[in-house]
Amino acid sequence: MxxxxxxxxxxxxxxxxxxxxxxxxxxxxxxxxxxxxxxxxxxxxxxxxxxxxxxxxxxxxxxxxADKVVEKRGPAVNVAFDDAGNPTKAAEGWARGNGITVAEAERLVTDKGEWLLYKAEVQGQxxxxxxxxxxxxxxxxxxxxxxxxxxxxxxxxxxxxxxxxxxxxxxxxxxxxxxxxxxxxxxxxxxxxxxxxxxxxxxxxxxxxxxVWVIGDFAKRREIIVTGINKLANELGGHVVEDTDLIDEVTALVEWPVALSASFDKAFLSVPKEPLIVTMKDDQRYFPLEDEQGQLLPAFIFITNIESKDPAQIISGNEKVVRPRLADAQFFFEADKKVKLADRVDGLANILFQKQLGSIKDKSDRIAAVAGAIANDLGANGTVAERAGYLCKADLAAQMVLEFPETQGVMGMHYARHDGEAEGVPQAIYEHYLPRFAGDDLPQSPEGAAVAIADKLDTLVGIFGIGQTPKGDRDPFALRRAAIGLLRIIVEGNYPLDLEALVAKSRQSFGSLLTADNVQEDVVDFLLGRFRTWYQEQGIAVDVIQAVLARRPTKPVDFDLRVKAVTEFRNLAAADALAAANKRVSNILAKAEGELPNVVNASLLTEDAECALASAISSAQKASDSALQAGNYTEALSSLASLQEPVDAFFDNVMVNADDHAVRQNRLALLQNLRELFLQIADISVLN
Structure with missing residues (x-):
C-alpha cells in the first residue's frame, strides 16, 4: 500500500x-x-x-x-431448515444470491437466536x-x-x-x-x-x-493583505475602518496582493464620513482610514493584483477614479442641507410602507405617538422621543440616502443637527435603527430606545394585524430580526417595560386599519417565542427556556432574571429530585376531582411526613417571599431547594389518595401549595 x-x-x-x-x-x-x-x-x-x-x-x-469483510445475514435457522433438516427454499434462494451453497454458510448466534451468515472479503479498489x-x-x-x-x-x-x-x-x-x-x-x-x-x-x-504569481492559500493571502494594510495605516498615522467582510471579499478578488495607499482632497472631509466610507468600500473596495479620534483621514488603502514597476501610475489612477464618487457625495450633502429634515416628512406620504398600512408618513406618525408614550413610561424626555419618531424616516427622501441607502438614519442624524433640532433628537434618529444585525450596538439613550422599540413594534403589530405572519423561511418584513432586536434593547437596557402594554399602545395607534383577530396575543406570543432562539444562541438549555415560557412572564427583564435563576437552580444537587417531584405533583393534581381547598387544614395532617412537609413549605415560602419581592429569583429558588428531603419523605411515607375524602383533599391542597411556590418563578416540572 x-x-x-x-x-x-x-x-x-x-x-x-x-x-x-x-x-x-x-x-x-x-x-x-x-x-x-x-x-x-x-x-x-x-x-x-x-x-x-x-x-x-x-x-x-x-x-x-482498505479491504473489508462484508457480512450478509440470512434467514433464521428455524426458517432455513424444515423438520427433516433439509434447506428450505428461502435458505437456498438466499445462498444462491450470495454465490454459495447452504452448507457453506456460517452461523450467527446471538441472544435472540441463530441465523445463517455469509462472510465475504471485498478487496479495495x-x-x-x-x-x-x-x-x-x-x-x-x-x-x-x-x-x-x-x-x-x-x-x-x-x-x-x-x-x-x-x-x-x-x-x-x-x-x-x-x-x-x-x-x-x-x-x-x-x-x-x-x-x-x-x-x-x-x-x-x-x-x-x-x-506563477498565485498565492493559492486563502488564509495566507488574507494575512498578507491584513499585514499590508495595517503597515501602511501605521505609516499614515491612522487605522483601517474595520470590515472583515471587505477583507474577505478583496482576498477573493486577487491572486497576488499588493497593498498601496492613496489620498483625496481634504475638502471632501466637509461631508459626513459615513457616505464617504460607503462609496470607498462598496464601490471601489478601498480601505478608508480614521485617526485616533475616529475622524476620517484624507487617505485610503487599496489592494492591487499586480506587482507594478511603477506603482505611482496605479495610485494616480485610483485617485482619479475615487474623486468623482466623493464629489457626488459632496454634491448630495450640500443639496440636502438646503431643505430642512422636517420639511421632508410630508414627502414620505409618497413612499409606501405597506398598501394596507399606508405610507412611511403614516408609519412615522404612529412611531412618534408610541415613542413619546414609551419614553414617558421610562421617565425619559417624551417630547424628544416624539420629535425623533416624527423625523426618524425623513432622510429616506434625501438625495444622499437615495444614492447610498446604507446611510439612512446616519444622515438623518447629521441633517437634524444641521437644522438645530433639540438636543437628543439627532442621536435618537440615528439610534432608532439599532440593532441592525446580531451583535450590533444598542441605543444608548432612553429616547433612542423608545423610538427603536416603537419602530419595531409598528412593523410587528402592523404586519401581524393584516395576517401576514412569517411562515417557514419566508419573513419579507424581517419580523424575527425586529423581535429579537426589541427584546435585546429592553433586556440589555434594563428597561421596566411590559410587552402586553407595549403591543397595546402600538395596536391602538393603527386605529381601524388592522383586520386580523387576536393581534395583541399573537404578537406577544411571537415575541416570547423569540426568547428561545436568543437564549439558545447563548447556550441556555431548551428545557430551562421552556420552564420559564410556561409561566408566560411578559416583562422581558423579568423573563431574563427567571431564565438565569432556573439555569443556576438546574445545577443544584436537589434540582433533579425537585423537578421530578414537581412533575409527579403536576400529574396528581391534573387527575384530582373537584375544587381543592385554598388553605391546608393543620388538624387533618396526621402523618409525620406530611406535617414536616407543611412546615417546610411554610418556612420556604417566608424565605422566598422577600427574595421574590426584590426580583431575586435565584435566591428564591435556592431557598426552595431545601424542600427536597421533606418532599421525598412525603412521597415515600404518605398515601396521597387516602380513603377519607377530607384527608385526601387536604393532602392535594398541600401539594398544590408546593407547586404554587415554584410556579411563582417557573414550571420546573419540564426540566429534564
Missing amino acids: RYETLLVEIGTEELPPKALKGLSDSFTENLSNLLKENDFTFAKVKSYASPRRLAVQVFELASQQ PLAEVLPELVATALKKLPIPKPMRWGSGSAQFIRPVKTITMLYGAELVPGTILDVSSNTHIQGHRFHAPQGTTLKRADDYEAALES
Whole structure:
C-alpha cells in the first residue's frame, strides 16, 4: 500500500468573490467525507481558493481502499431448515444470491437466536478507479444556486471550467469531469504568468502556484493583505475602518496582493464620513482610514493584483477614479442641507410602507405617538422621543440616502443637527435603527430606545394585524430580526417595560386599519417565542427556556432574571429530585376531582411526613417571599431547594389518595401549595 499526497484542482474563470470561501470549504469537506465513506485513509486535508481555482490537497492518502469483510445475514435457522433438516427454499434462494451453497454458510448466534451468515472479503479498489466519480460528486454537492453552461457542452458549474488536475504523488489520475480531461497544467496569474505551469508532483502545488504569481492559500493571502494594510495605516498615522467582510471579499478578488495607499482632497472631509466610507468600500473596495479620534483621514488603502514597476501610475489612477464618487457625495450633502429634515416628512406620504398600512408618513406618525408614550413610561424626555419618531424616516427622501441607502438614519442624524433640532433628537434618529444585525450596538439613550422599540413594534403589530405572519423561511418584513432586536434593547437596557402594554399602545395607534383577530396575543406570543432562539444562541438549555415560557412572564427583564435563576437552580444537587417531584405533583393534581381547598387544614395532617412537609413549605415560602419581592429569583429558588428531603419523605411515607375524602383533599391542597411556590418563578416540572 502506497501513501502519497493527492491534489485535486478545478481551474475556472473568475469565481464570485463573496461565494469563494464558502465554495472552497464545501468542496474540501465534501471530498474528504467521500474519501472516508469509501474507506480511503489519509492524514489531513488542506484547501486552496483563489479567483480562478478551487483545490484540495489530501496528505498521506492510501493508494487504494482498505479491504473489508462484508457480512450478509440470512434467514433464521428455524426458517432455513424444515423438520427433516433439509434447506428450505428461502435458505437456498438466499445462498444462491450470495454465490454459495447452504452448507457453506456460517452461523450467527446471538441472544435472540441463530441465523445463517455469509462472510465475504471485498478487496479495495485503486484510488485511480474511483477518484473521478468522487470528485464529480463533491462538485455536484457545492452550494451553487444558479449553475451556468458554456460552449456546446452539457456541463454545468458556477463558472466555465478551464482545467482539471488530479495528481497522486507524481502520477496523473486520468478522468473527465465537467467535460474537461485531467492534466498537469495549472493556470498562472492572468497578467504575470498567463502561460501557467506544469505540475510534476502533488506536494509541489503551493510552491508551483507561487512560481506563477498565485498565492493559492486563502488564509495566507488574507494575512498578507491584513499585514499590508495595517503597515501602511501605521505609516499614515491612522487605522483601517474595520470590515472583515471587505477583507474577505478583496482576498477573493486577487491572486497576488499588493497593498498601496492613496489620498483625496481634504475638502471632501466637509461631508459626513459615513457616505464617504460607503462609496470607498462598496464601490471601489478601498480601505478608508480614521485617526485616533475616529475622524476620517484624507487617505485610503487599496489592494492591487499586480506587482507594478511603477506603482505611482496605479495610485494616480485610483485617485482619479475615487474623486468623482466623493464629489457626488459632496454634491448630495450640500443639496440636502438646503431643505430642512422636517420639511421632508410630508414627502414620505409618497413612499409606501405597506398598501394596507399606508405610507412611511403614516408609519412615522404612529412611531412618534408610541415613542413619546414609551419614553414617558421610562421617565425619559417624551417630547424628544416624539420629535425623533416624527423625523426618524425623513432622510429616506434625501438625495444622499437615495444614492447610498446604507446611510439612512446616519444622515438623518447629521441633517437634524444641521437644522438645530433639540438636543437628543439627532442621536435618537440615528439610534432608532439599532440593532441592525446580531451583535450590533444598542441605543444608548432612553429616547433612542423608545423610538427603536416603537419602530419595531409598528412593523410587528402592523404586519401581524393584516395576517401576514412569517411562515417557514419566508419573513419579507424581517419580523424575527425586529423581535429579537426589541427584546435585546429592553433586556440589555434594563428597561421596566411590559410587552402586553407595549403591543397595546402600538395596536391602538393603527386605529381601524388592522383586520386580523387576536393581534395583541399573537404578537406577544411571537415575541416570547423569540426568547428561545436568543437564549439558545447563548447556550441556555431548551428545557430551562421552556420552564420559564410556561409561566408566560411578559416583562422581558423579568423573563431574563427567571431564565438565569432556573439555569443556576438546574445545577443544584436537589434540582433533579425537585423537578421530578414537581412533575409527579403536576400529574396528581391534573387527575384530582373537584375544587381543592385554598388553605391546608393543620388538624387533618396526621402523618409525620406530611406535617414536616407543611412546615417546610411554610418556612420556604417566608424565605422566598422577600427574595421574590426584590426580583431575586435565584435566591428564591435556592431557598426552595431545601424542600427536597421533606418532599421525598412525603412521597415515600404518605398515601396521597387516602380513603377519607377530607384527608385526601387536604393532602392535594398541600401539594398544590408546593407547586404554587415554584410556579411563582417557573414550571420546573419540564426540566429534564
